[in-house]
Amino acid sequence: MKLHSPLLPLFQYLEQFHPLSREFMEAHEKNCKLIRVKKYKYVLSPIDNNASLYFLVSGIVRGFIKEGKKDISTWFSFGNEVIGAIRHPIEHSNHSMEYLQALEDAVLICIPYTLIENAYLAFPEANLIGRKLLALHYYAASERSILARIPNASDRYHKLENSKQDFDRIPKRYLASYVGVRLETLSRIRTKDVEQGFSTISKKLETESQVSTEVVSAYG
Template identity: 55%
Template sequence: MKADTENHLFLQPLFNYLAQIHPLSEPFINHHKKNCDHLQIKKNKFILSPIDNNDSIYFLVKGLLRAFIREGENDISTRFAFENQFIEAMQKPGHKSNYSIEYLQALEDCELIRIPYKLIDFLNKNYLETQIINRKLLERSYHEALERSLLARIPSALGRYLKFEASHPGLNRIPQRYLSSYLVMRLETLSRIRNKALDTRLIKMT
């Protein structure tokens, strides 16, 4: 659901985040005010599905999101996003299709900023800071992709869980059925591993 965008204060968290990467010019800020939308999405609702036009990236101000694909009757979680993170549906570079096989779903009540790709393309061509910011964001995105690739190659279920836990302090916010899908294990296995990890930490504390 699109919220009221007349009050541009909703963009401040995005500007605060980007300003940590590079100072923002007034025209850069104004173009965002003219083209970005403020979205409020209820828990379990879709932000994007394969039937929707995949024309934007999203900045998560509040809440928790997941990306997933459907394989037959099964959902396969591919990514999670927490506050102050960007998330977008999978898109092949240079591909003309406006749709993605990925879904984006709110796992909590969410507040988001929708940033159209057309705006990003325009700013890239006209404002140097956009190129610098995008390069830094791409570096972070590439690092996160490498982390996911490494996670998938850890052979043991316990190893995958511990690796993910170490880099995601908001782990307990993710429903176990979605987390087990992401970590490629059965729900029963995840429950057993979490109990084992908790017991190990309690033993170390004594």
Template identity: 35%
Template sequence: MDGAVRGFVKDGPNEITTWINLGNNIVGLTSFEKSYSIQASQYIQALITTRVVVLPYKLIMSLFENYPEMLIVSRNLLWKHYQELDERNYMVRLPTAEKRLTRLMETHPEILMVVQHKHIANYLCMRFETLSRLRAKLIKKTY
């Protein structure tokens, strides 16, 4: 994937951004059978012009079967995604909106330059107005 995409779920009329990803990465939705029966529809949205390559499930399984080294690649990708998920879980548990924004600025400043602020605010579990106020405050501190 080359571009910027976000994953989200819908809660009535509201969209809840669950992740944001910028280029050179693998993204997707898990449609595999889960051990629980609660259904949640997941969506992916391109946030800017984005180029993708689709790998069907059968192709992925064929690669694993025919190229054992793909298991190593897969394990490395899984580890990378686990680390990103761990960071996301940590960030959303920070007690204040300012701490969440500061953490995003420290770990993924490129997101702030590419992604619309309404999606960033949603991702950080804050209102758009809160993000605008905090950005102004942090910019003022910098200068």
């Protein structure tokens, strides 16, 4: 592995699934490219040719679709993973209905689908890695599906909040569309949580104060 290769983050990520051959890495060095996308610019939109997957090196990217005048966030990526727009596995359309947008300045590695398909034929490790990546993406999609089916908006938000992702970095309007609520509703849920948190802390301090007073009285 080339220690100074711009593809090093991708190789390090893939090697957790299976060791990479020199030929595999050379093929990626030849066909992949590093791209930089400014905050709020599109990585991909429906007018672009949906010809690649992307490895997000740094920054945040969201996937979303448009429904009339509204945009609906469908997922967020915080980096160090492979992402891409919706693509039918058999009916290879040149375009996707999904947008990929950088929410922070982002650095990505572009991985052409033609390279991926050729790698499956040429390199045994590609099939093993592809199978494990597919399992990870299926699990993530199932988690999103479960979240969308929780009927109560507050419960949907709390399930999201309990995940290990740093959703505080996501603009609230995009988070609201992901949870399926209006921005005002999300603000009310968050405000209520803060108030309840302060209430819990106050009760704890009051209890501790009462215990201290009782202890002093007992030794007085």
